[in-house]
Structure formats: C-alpha cells, structure tokens
Amino acid sequence: MPRLIVFDLDFTLWDCGGTWCDCLSPPFRQQHGQIVDRTGRHVRLYDDVDAILAYCDQHEITMGLASRTEQPRWASELLDMLDITHRFPFAEIYPSSKLRHFAALQKATGWDYASMLFFDDEMRNIREVGELSVTSIYVREGLSNELFHDSLQQFADANRDA
Known part of the structure; x- marks a missing residue:
C-alpha cells in the first residue's frame, strides 16, 4: 500500500459545475442538500469519492x-x-507547480516519493510528478472505484521489488 495518497481537487475529487473552483462565484451555500455558488453552479464530489476516502x-x-x-x-x-477536510492531514493548495506541492509533501512527511500515489486530471501534472518516482495516475472524468483499485494494484506492481 502507498504511505501517502495525494489527490488533486478539480475534475479529480469534485466537479464544480463543469469548471475549476477558482472560476466559481462565492458565496457558497447549502441549497436543497447541495452546495452551490452565487450563480447556482453545483459543487459535488464524484460518485465514488466517499467510498474511496472511506477505504483509505x-x-x-x-x-x-x-x-x-x-x-x-x-x-x-x-x-x-x-465535510472532508479532516481526512487530509497534508494539503498543498495554492497556485504553483505540482513539483512544489510534492516537495512540500515530501518534506512534511519525510517519506520517499516512491511511497506515494497521485491522482490528477491534467497530463502535464502526471508527467511532472511521475518524474519524481511518484506513481501518478491520470483521471479522465472524475475518480472512480475501478480506477482507484486498479491504481493500487499498479502501485503494488511498481513497488514489488522495492
């Protein structure tokens, strides 16, 4: 198992009405059991994310x-x-390269990059972070159970001899 699983947010863990969270229009509010922005864009976790976080x-x-x-x-x-903030003891959320994010994560945890698994919807991030020896998984349309569990197997296979 990975020591650390790192998730991107937009288009990986959540959908923000088909855009990035920084393109929304606060204030955010609960409306009929959903989170919406000022314009009515609905923010939601992808269907399998709750189960994936529970598995972790x-x-x-x-x-x-x-x-x-x-x-x-x-x-x-x-x-x-x-209501998921508590699940992430490590969070690097700011405008910068994912390489900076992962350098901070590595420094905070003290764990080798090879012990990390990363999910993101942008191929440039997958390529960059993958060069660090992080098992990096491209997420096409929101994280799913199938992709998550296949990725755990891919991580195990990549680290079998480590």
Missing part, C-alpha cells in the same frame, strides 16, 4: 491534497462544506 480511512492510508488554484481559500471552504 479503513486501511489507515494517509491522504493529502495537491491543488493548483488561484483561490485556495475557496477550495478550503468547499472542503469544509463537503
């Missing part, structure tokens, strides 16, 4: 976030509203 909790896998956003405060507010 059950297997005591530490989780982190790496999100390149121009509005870190908005992302943090949405994480709070979705």
